[in-house]
Amino acid sequence: MKLNCITVDDEPPALGLLNTFVEQTPFLNLMGQYANGVEALQAIHSQSIHLVFLDIQMPDLNGMELARIISQTNSLVQTRIVFTTAYNQFAVEGYKVDALDYLMKPFSYEEFLRAATKGKNHFELAENNLQENCMFVKSDYKLIRVDFDSILYIESFKDYVKIHLTPPAAPIITLSRLKAIEDKLPPSRFLRIHRSFIVAIHKVDSISRNAVSIGKTTLSVGDLYKDAFKELMGV
Known part of the structure; x- marks a missing residue:
């Protein structure tokens, strides 16, 4: 199963690293990269997105606010969030919006792959449970x-x-x-x-x-x- 994903971070170096990690991962399909939450939300509404690799500290609409909107408006097959942040104080809030994982910057490709694989397992299980009905x-x-x-x-x-x-x-x-x-x-x-x-x-x-x-x-x-x-x- 190939997962459609987007990356969201207002810092170009961090966004570039995320894109590199996504492109190295065979089961991920990068659908877009965004520097703010407003553009990311528009992309989620107009495309079928499985995973969002999402920074938290951003202007206008921050990552936590975006995650709350997604958790409230998603259908039964949800777009899942993987937070990527340098601040560990948001971990508890991340679980409240049902984040799939929480990556602390700087993180390695091994850590990124572990979070991405968790997403792959989640959607494959959901697909197997639902596809018969x-x-x-x-x-x-x-x-x-x-x-x-x-x-x-x-x-x-x-x-x-x-x-x-x-x-x-x-x-x-x-x-x-x-x-x-x-x-x-x-x-x-x-x-x-x-x-x-x-x-x-x-x-x-x-x-x-x-x-x-x-x-x-x-x-x-x-x-x-x-x-x-x-x-x-x-x-």
């Missing part, structure tokens, strides 16, 4: 949990995907490609039947030669998908 998609700058049992079908448009759910739940719209969503779904429970449609197999009410019906909705089966559809459905 749900997925998370980004919508309205948040990660939204979508239970597989609640999905009726998934519809693709040019630049986004609409996930239709069992009523009364409203559809979820996410900026994504259908293939990216398909890769998150268990193939035993979902079937691509068209370039624009994936259906939940257990929600199909009836099937015909060229279409499936889910409730009052009829969806066409594309020519490229007919063989796989017939094999799975036994028609």
Whole structure:
């Protein structure tokens, strides 16, 4: 599993060292570097970020304030914080905002790698626990949990995907490609039947030669998908 991360520090040498450590670590993907908490918060809201390597003493919005905002607004799969600071008096506050780790400057690559590996283990465990029952998609700058049992079908448009759910739940719209969503779904429970449609197999009410019906909705089966559809459905 590769983790998306950002680095945040108002001191250029410290920020440069953090970036070097991230780039040395194969399972980390550096999505951005920021000199203040305001820019970092904007990045977290607009991207899927797993780890934030975060200094505490910064102007405008300091690291502890940023961590409080993240802990209050994150979804179930949280962006996790690793504090990087020269001041040990913030350690207790760090635990209050559920920081993953607390690195005291100056720290070695070995110490950095230990904290990064803790993050990797955290997200792999969370993914293993959830992947059989749900997925998370980004919508309205948040990660939204979508239970597989609640999905009726998934519809693709040019630049986004609409996930239709069992009523009364409203559809979820996410900026994504259908293939990216398909890769998150268990193939035993979902079937691509068209370039624009994936259906939940257990929600199909009836099937015909060229279409499936889910409730009052009829969806066409594309020519490229007919063989796989017939094999799975036994028609």
